[in-house]
Amino acid sequence: MHIPSPSSTEFQFGVRSFFLNWLIITPFMALFGWFNMVVRLGLPVSHEVFLGPLVLGFLVSILIAVLNTKGFIKKNEIERAKIQELNETQVEVILTLSVVAEARCGEMSAHVKRVAEYTGLLAQLAGLPDEEVFLLKSAAPLHDIGKIGIPDNVLLKPGKLTPEEFSIMQEHAEIGYRLLANSTKPIREIAALVTRNHHEKWDGSGYPQRLRGEAIPICGRIVAIADVFDALGTERAYRKAWPMTRIRDYFQEQSGKHFDPHLAQLFLDNFERFAAIRKQYE
Numbered sequence: 575m576h577i578p579s580p581s582s583t584e585f586q587f588g589v590r591s592f593f594l595n596w597l598i599i600t601p602f603m604a605l606f607g608w609f610n611m612v613v614r615l616g617l618p619v620s621h622e623v624f625l626g627p628l629v630l631g632f633l634v635s636i637l638i639a640v641l642n643t644k645g646f647i648k649k650n651e652i653e654r655a656k657i658q659e660l661n662e663t664q665v666e667v668i669l670t671l672s673v674v675a676e677a678r679c680g681e682m683s684a685h686v687k688r689v690a691e692y693t694g695l696l697a698q699l700a701g702l703p704d705e706e707v708f709l710l711k712s713a714a715p716l717h718d719i720g721k722i723g724i725p726d727n728v729l730l731k732p733g734k735l736t737p738e739e740f741s742i743m744q745e746h747a748e749i750g751y752r753l754l755a756n757s758t759k760p761i762r763e764i765a766a767l768v769t770r771n772h773h774e775k776w777d778g779s780g781y782p783q784r785l786r787g788e789a790i791p792i793c794g795r796i797v798a799i800a801d802v803f804d805a806l807g808t809e810r811a812y813r814k815a816w817p818m819t820r821i822r823d824y825f826q827e828q829s830g831k832h833f834d835p836h837l838a839q840l841f842l843d844n845f846e847r848f849a850a851i852r853k854q855y856e
């Protein structure tokens with residue numbers, strides 16, 4: 575949910591209010607001047623007859639517009655605070671849900687927070703509108719929610735998965751999609767797309783639909799980079815955490831294979847910013 579910037583809407587409201595008042599008040603003021611000075615006092619018709627009432631009409635219009643705008647600003651501030659609170663509650667609920675789901679497979683809660691942060695930054699670098707950046711960043715923690723439908727013997731297996739187990743594990747993308755689809759709420763819609771597409775690869779070798787290139791929704795391509803970046807820097811039972819230099823090389827090598835080359839380039843050009851997020855939420 576995007577909150578419009580206060581200055582532009584409130585300025586426009588003030589200007590509109592002034593012109594409306596001015597159009598209503600000024601003719602009455604001019605009529606008032608003409609009636610009193612020409613009809614009642616018998617003065618000759620000249621511009622002085624109208625000048626005073628016109629200036630007064632102008633000043634009164636400004637005064638009313640200022641008072642109206644003040645009321646409008648106050649009302650807007652209350653509305654904005656309400657929307658902000660709703661947004662924050664929504665994001666907190668999503669984070670809690672994601673942390674619970676990830677905890678089942680031993681993933682740390684910081685992982686989903688970091689993935690959300692990287693996603694927000696990359697979406698912004700990719701030039702997505704503010705509202706989409708907000709939605710995608712809020713939905714990103716849910717990328718692996720489908721793992722709640724994977725049996726423990728596969729999900730918690732410490733060693734390497736057999737091909738059969740791996741194909742069971744891959745189902746988490748579709749399970750997550752089915753959990754979140756069929757909603758008209760924007761965060762759930764985008765979260766459904768993220769869960770389904772975060773394991774697709776640019777060259778078509780990913781899953782579940784083996785989509786290729788721009789057929790993969792951009793939200794999936796962005797979260798893929800965020801998720802892999804975080805996973806490689808995290809120690810696993812079967813391998814140590816990769817140092818940043820190795821991760822950078824990996825992204826260079828996988829650009830155009832696993833990852834969207836344009837997004838991978840944006841990521842590499844701003845690598846230090848992503849590494850700083852990792853440090854901040856270690």
Ligand SMILES: [Fe+2]
Pocket residue numbers: 717718746772773
């Ligand atoms: Fe996943």
Ligand SMILES: [Fe+2]
Pocket residue numbers: 685689717718801
């Ligand atoms: Fe993940």
